[in-house]
């Protein structure tokens with residue numbers, strides 16, 4: 001039996017989470033509003049430091065701008081940075097609801113995850129495509145969310161790594177066997193062509209960057225993505 005995370009009381013899963021990494025920053029507010037106007041309730045913020053990943057994106061100032069653009073949205077803040085513990089307070093002040101750290105970036109991930117929860121935020125752990133699930137086994141009882149990277153982190157618009165599907169299926173099986181309720185997120189290369197199979201694997205949150213922000217007709221794209229996830233999760237039930 002699947003245990004329900006408390007966030008199920010507020011959000012319908014599976015959900016699409018647009019990643020603002022792919023947004024047009026000359027009009028970030030309008031970009032975010034084009035998603036929330038279509039019913040999107042989760043916004044994914046990809047923070048990159050140029051050390052943990054070979055690219056620099058943005059920091060707390062943009063997360064804070066996203067918060068002002070979407071006061072009601074759930075701000076899912078994915079830290080692809082070294083020493084994440086140093087920046088928790090800055091992202092909390094910026095308005096993050098959930099902070100995800102990378103298992104590979106923090107030798108004290110257990111302590112950092114508990115520090116996030118002690119701030120009253122939700123805590124997530126992410127793993128790269130080359131990182132086995134066994135590396136986070138001991139962290140699973142501590143987290144609200146596991147983010148399975150389906151591309152090597154650092155850039156939007158990359159091809160989906162298919163081995164992420166059996167990885168999600170194994171993680172969903174562990175969740176059942178361990179009696180845990182963490183949410184499962186996939187990040188990278190998701191779109192209309194694979195949203196259904198991703199949802200069918202047991203994914204709760206499907207991060208979509210270029211698929212959403214690359215679409216001229218934002219509403220139509222979000223509706224199609226949502227439809228695909230519903231079909232996939234219905235098969236699951």
Ligand SMILES: O=C(CO)[C@@H](O)[C@H](O)COP(=O)(O)O
Nearest residue numbers: 153154156157188189209210
């Ligand atoms: O986080 C990353 C890369 O590190 C990206 O995967 C984006 O969050 C999603 O972008 P698309 O792959 O959907 O363009």
